[in-house]
Amino acid sequence: MSLEYILLGMLDQPASGYDLKNEFEQGTRYFWAAELSQIYPTLNRLEERGWLSSRTEASARGPERRVYKRTAKGEKELFQWVRSGPAMGTERFAYIGQLIYMSQLNDLDATREFLTRLRADLAERTQFLKSVHKAVEEIPGFPDALGEADFHNYLALHIGVETTAARLRACDACLRMVQRRLQREASHV
Amino acid sequence: MSLEYILLGMLDQPASGYDLKNEFEQGTRYFWAAELSQIYPTLNRLEERGWLSSRTEASARGPERRVYKRTAKGEKELFQWVRSGPAMGTERFAYIGQLIYMSQLNDLDATREFLTRLRADLAERTQFLKSVHKAVEEIPGFPDALGEADFHNYLALHIGVETTAARLRACDACLRMVQRRLQREASHV
DNA sequence: CCACGCATGTAATAGGTTACATGATTTA
DNA sequence: TAAATCATGTAACCTATTACATGCGTGG
Numbered sequence: 397m398s399l400e401y402i403l404l405g406m407l408d409q410p411a412s413g414y415d416l417k418n419e420f421e422q423g424t425r426y427f428w429a430a431e432l433s434q435i436y437p438t439l440n441r442l443e444e445r446g447w448l449s450s451r452t453e454a455s456a457r458g459p460e461r462r463v464y465k466r467t468a469k470g471e472k473e474l475f476q477w478v479r480s481g482p483a484m485g486t487e488r489f490a491y492i493g494q495l496i497y498m499s500q501l502n503d504l505d506a507t508r509e510f511l512t513r514l515r516a517d518l519a520e521r522t523q524f525l526k527s528v529h530k531a532v533e534e535i536p537g538f539p540d541a542l543g544e545a546d547f548h549n550y551l552a553l554h555i556g557v558e559t560t561a562a563r564l565r566a567c568d569a570c571l572r573m574v575q576r577r578l579q580r581e582a583s584h585v
Numbered sequence: 586m587s588l589e590y591i592l593l594g595m596l597d598q599p600a601s602g603y604d605l606k607n608e609f610e611q612g613t614r615y616f617w618a619a620e621l622s623q624i625y626p627t628l629n630r631l632e633e634r635g636w637l638s639s640r641t642e643a644s645a646r647g648p649e650r651r652v653y654k655r656t657a658k659g660e661k662e663l664f665q666w667v668r669s670g671p672a673m674g675t676e677r678f679a680y681i682g683q684l685i686y687m688s689q690l691n692d693l694d695a696t697r698e699f700l701t702r703l704r705a706d707l708a709e710r711t712q713f714l715k716s717v718h719k720a721v722e723e724i725p726g727f728p729d730a731l732g733e734a735d736f737h738n739y740l741a742l743h744i745g746v747e748t749t750a751a752r753l754r755a756c757d758a759c760l761r762m763v764q765r766r767l768q769r770e771a772s773h774v
Numbered sequence: 775c776c777a778c779g780c781a782t783g784t785a786a787t788a789g790g791t792t793a794c795a796t797g798a799t800t801t802a
Numbered sequence: 803t804a805a806a807t808c809a810t811g812t813a814a815c816c817t818a819t820t821a822c823a824t825g826c827g828t829g830g
Contacts, residue, residue, distance in 0.1 A: 603808065622813095
């Protein structure tokens, strides 16, 4: 289960389930999503397994917090995972299926609309990633002075930005092709 | 459940569970994966729901085949799905997490190796998609003479090719950055 | 006093993987 | 005769989503 390792990776600093949920919402969500209802049982399981330890502490406001810390065993498992080679191949892209099977509608205008909506989503995503990416580039002494964490984060962001930007351009190219086809259709009626 | 709709989309021609599994392995797997053990119960569920009908027929070789056909109700549901707008946002990329948390190893050489492996995977994927993409471009009369199915398939392939190609280039850029950092490390010891 | 943010969880359901079970026909 | 391909499925388990349940403290 990858979520276990993602949580382990986030826990280079002690944190509560609630803290981790916020981290997911800050930026992690661009490559992984998780709900509190999945995070809490996973943290408990990880503790039972001895990969994490926890202590409760008072909160500045609100109820008691349960703060988790990665154990030596947990660190070892994380390191094994990251060294085990890229975990690829199970990605699922429902919207590509939608685009393909949309051919059966025989309604090119629906395809145009679909791509327009897709374009908007991609533009937003690209925008967000670009802004974080640029923020790292503006750290004084970039890139040599970056710490390992910032450097690796930058690498991940670079892949993310380039990928979504390319997808956005491809989406625009598709829209142009659809547009051309729609015009041809109109002129042949 | 998107698999239900993917199967519905594939069933513009009658087919058996086994046929559909082959289709997944031919190319569908580049945007969606499914095992027979998931396909069979899903087809049964779809039939119970009245979205598919089935009849058994003798096989050229091997046991009897159960061939599914999409019903009018099933078509209606498929069309509703494709018209409901891009289904995005739940994609999970474990390898991005691996790359990010790899910073905690403090072993840039491991990062280099990781990216090298990632590069190989991406190159293979890009190669495959490019070959199918090119095959569509070489259909006589491209693009105007393409049927709707081929045209939409081409759009999907275009997005796929451009995305993986960009990711491949980004991966190479990352490798160069790591290389530079490794050299700097060596010269500072 | 009510809404919001902090904080923890459980239960029911849905979606997906791996392993197991069975048996026919063809080709080497 | 052994392996590969055709063909259908079940069972156990793991992963993830949605809905529900609870309660404190602060600011408007």
